[in-house]
Amino acid sequence: MMAPVSFLDDVRAVLSQSELVPALRAVLFLFGFFGALAWARRRFGLSVFLLALGGSAGLCFWLIQIDSPLGLGVDPVITREWSQAGVNSAAEPRSMGFVWGTTAEWSLVAALVSAGVPLGFVHHVPQIAVLGGFVLTILVPWILIRNRARAAWTAALLAGGGLWPDLSGFGALALKPSLLGIACLGIGLAVLAGRSLGLRRALRSHDTGIAVGLVGLAALARAFQSGGGADAVAWLGLALLTLLQASRLRTAARLMSGSSAGARRLESVLLLCVFCGGSLFWWNPPRSLPGFLEARDKSVTLGKPLRFISENTPPESVILASPDYSAPIAALAHRRVLFAPRLEDEATIPGPPRRARLLAQAHEGRPTVRLAGLFSVTHLLLGPGEPTPPLPDPATEADLDVMSLAPIYQDAKDFRVFRLVKKK
Amino acid sequence: MMNLFGVAIDGLDTSALLAATRVTFVIVTLLGAWLARRDSDGRSGGRIVFWIGVAGHSLAWVATMFPLVGVYGMNASQDRENHLGWANVVALGFSPLHTYQVNHLHFEPLWPLLTALASGFDVDAVPRVFQWSPLIVGLALLVSIRFAWTRGQNPSETREAEAAFAAMGALLLVAVPGDFAGAFRNPWALTFLLKPNHALGLVLVPLAALTLARANSLGTRLFAGFVLQLVGWAFVIHMGLFVGGLVVFAALSWMTKRTERTRDLIDAATAVGANLLIVSPYLVMLVVAYPFLEGNDAYRISFFSERPFEGPLRLGPLFALSAFGAWRAYHGEGRLGRILASQWLAAHVMWQAFPLLGLVGHAREQDEVFYWCRFWTGLFAGVGVWRAVLMTMRQVRGGRGTRPGTIGAATALSLTLLLPSLLPSWWDPKIMDQYHVAARTPLPDWVADPARFIRSTTSREAVFAGDRGYAKWIAAYGARRVLLANALNLPNDFRRRIEIETALLRDGDQSLLQEGRDRYGIEYVLITSNPMEQAPDITIDMLKERPHLAAVYDRQFRLARVAIFKVIQPGRKP
Secondary structure: OHHHHHHHHHHHHHHOOOOHHHHHHHHHHHHHHHHHHHHHOOOHHHHHHHHHHHHHHHHHHHHOOOOOOOOOOOOHHHHHHHHHHHHHHHOOOOOEOOEOOOEOOOOHHHHHHHOOOOHHHHOOHHHHHHHHHHHHHHHHHHHHOOOHHHHHHHHHHHHHOOOOOOOOOHHHHHHOOHHHHHHHHHHHHHHHHHOOHHHHHHHHHOHHHHHHHHHHHHHHHHHHOOOOHHHHHHHHHHHHHHHHHHHHHHHHHHHHHOOHHHHHHHHHHHHHHHHHHOHHHHOOHHHHOOOHHHHHOOOHHHHHHHHHHHHHOOOOOEEEOOHHHHHHHHHHOOOEEOOOOOHHHHHHOOOHHHHHHHHHHHHOOOOEHHHHHHOOEEEEEEOOOOOOOOOOOOOOOOOOOEOEEEEEEEOOOOOEEEEEEOOO | OEOOOOOEOOOOOHHHHHHHHHHHHHHHHHHHHHHHOOOOOOHHHHHHHHHHHHHHHHHHHHHHHOOOOOOOOOOOOHHHHHHHHHHHHHHOOOOOOEOOEOOOEOOOOHHHHHHHHHOOOOHHHHHHHHHHHHHHHHHHHHHHHHHHHHHHOOOOOOHHHHHHHHHHHHHHOOOOHHHHHOOOOOHHHHHHHOOHHHHHHHHHHHHHHHHHHHOOOHHHHHHHHHHHHHHHHHOHHHHHHHHHHHHHHHHHHHHOOOOOHHHHHHHHHHHHHHHHHHHHHHHHHHHHHOOOOOOOHHHOOOOOOOHHHHHHHOOOHHHHHHHHHHHHHHOOOOHHHHHHHHHHHHHHHHHHOHHHHHHOOOOOOHHHHHHHHHHHHHHHHHHHHHHHHHHHHHHHOOOOOOOOOHHHHHHHHHHHHHHHHOHHHOOOHHHHOHHHHHHOOOOOHHHHHHHHHHHHHOOOOOEEEEOOOOHHHHHHOOOOEEOOOOOOOOOOOHHHHHHHHHHHHOOOOHHHHHHHHHHHOEEEEEEEOOOOOOOOOOOHHHHHOOOOEEEEEEEEOOOOEEEEEEEOOOOOOO
């Protein structure tokens, strides 16, 4: 069981070297070149296949490097989603939020875990969504367009990243995998609508207006909000436009070249430019995808105490720790915590002053039974820089209202775990 | 906090401002497309496209500059701070031929002179001029390209619109959103915002091409050479690249056996010769003082880098369209089209030479050649899109014959199709521009406070020695000259300067101190608690013991202690 993981780690270590990026782009260029060449020689299917293969290779190069949950600890919303998913996978009771005393938040990843999908698999949902989105962009033209050559042309353009340079929804899909579900729903509706003759006629008669509307929608989406979901909306709008109008480009190429062989040459040049100028070719997640670096370079130091907590504490345990550790504990050690990862979220949690008082008491080495019981706290995690609680004061040693802290874990990086024990 | 426009920006919602500028541009462009569709003669459509270019550049400029508390590039760009220092010393009345290192000859004297003139030789107005100049130079580029294109091409109904698309493309199609993650970052920001002096070269290039296209006698050829040398004074690399393009122009003319090939060769050779003759003193200065013929490891790049793809292919389909635009321009009616299309080809050929140059350590100024490539690609992408759309519409609407409204419809459709790629519709400097982010923070106190002291209490002739790392800030924010600065090339007499500097810092020879005063005008020494590269053992307290120095400023800041000493002339009391 360990061997594949180790192999994958080795692969990640190799791929994460920045010197490999030019090599990746050289390989992608070759895929683009041979894809374009195949198109010029009327091998339309082969062309789409090569471009799709190149695109998949380009995506996999980056996606395989993602190790820990993407966006955890970087984006507040995604951090909450992963935390909830982690708690849903193993903690008891199942219905509660990852912060003790709150209600569970719905998200795709949390719902999948609740439905019984293994958490290890769910951690790869961002990668699956991106690849799924890519496959979908290639398949949709084949589903919606009857003419095979037109479908291949549209699929080839979309596989390259579309006609507008440097616009892609892959980053948004990775951070918000549920967008793929929305896209699937939209495509399903489009397929159903495509069966309506009246609608097809209406589309044809208003095609210019629709094209302008889609460009305007894409431009406005990106104008209102830069990055994230807006990019996905813009990408979808322009992909839809490509889907509707790709055949016009072929017509234009034929009109401009005057012969079908010349048109194919023009088309193949355009395909090469689309593929090599597209979002896939130049996608650079370490610089453009928030959380990618954090998900690639996982923290080994924090991993050990989290694994200890996961393996050595009961599922109903609630871990008392500073808010900095809340998300990692919930997402990776699968235990509930007492504090939200961000101070801004404290307002949604009942009894913040009492929670803070309990943490202060624990730091002083004298958590009270009443407060610990109120929040069902069972363990305390301290990180580097946090002082170890003093030994019990002889004056309160016999005080049954005060719990004692039993050390159960300590490592070289100064992570410590204590169990809160009632005195007898 | 106030920005350089004098508006308080505390609590400014920058994200909302940026979104507002982008949305405004999108709406303006869609509205423009709506209005342009009725154009029948190509004129009003051309004007609309031109004004959309004006609006786009202005909005992107506002989005970037308005939230800044200082000059764009402050806190992050040594190049920009150097320029500020150069302009300051010229605004103080010193020679534009010198940098802020006293008596040090300058490579780019035109820009500091223009900036000083624009500021009315008021050093306090220089930062405002720096803030406005990217807007003015960008708009000047629009005017210049449109002027050259409409004057240089034969009259036709498409000329106006084509000129406007060329101008808009050269300004707003030069970048894509992901450029910020690339090696050379966003060409629009780095050319027009960070280095408007280089962009000035771009403004002059179409005019140089126009004068050459019209040359038909010795006088007009020499005039073309004169305009070309102006490009050299603005930015010598653009002149070199343009001359490279003229070589391609003449070569293509001979290769394709054009009837006017001899004339092309004579015109280009005369203009280049005249240009080199006029600009030769500058070139000699450059050869002597700037060792660009020596290979260097810093300019070595792997043969297997991404360079070949970055220049042409990063713009995707726009590159293909720019190739189409250049092809059509070359085979069009005018000579100007051939000159400009040759520039497009030469730019890409020169860019592809970098992996080879990199092998021998000569891949210098890659960024400038990259921006040059993008400039021509953007210009012809604008033309190419419009030409392709017009051609297709004419074919669809019944052969090559014109039909009323076809030009207007093509203009409207081209504008709409280009909209998602036009920079102002996606520009987000908060994410995409490190210089914008850096300049939103005030200068650190250990730079700002001493700079205020220097400006307010020292004479404009005062020259500073001491910390060479700090020297650029003395010039940029204190507006005074220095003896030596790490941010600039060493002057030819650097050995003597170092001897004088050593004498100042180490209680040296009186005659050297006297020479420092008489030859270089050194009046002050500034050092900080950070060890100086050339004298790491010297401390502020040690300098306080020197009999020839008198402390006039000494303050401890959170990050450093800064002290300024007045140099006491021999035989005088402090």
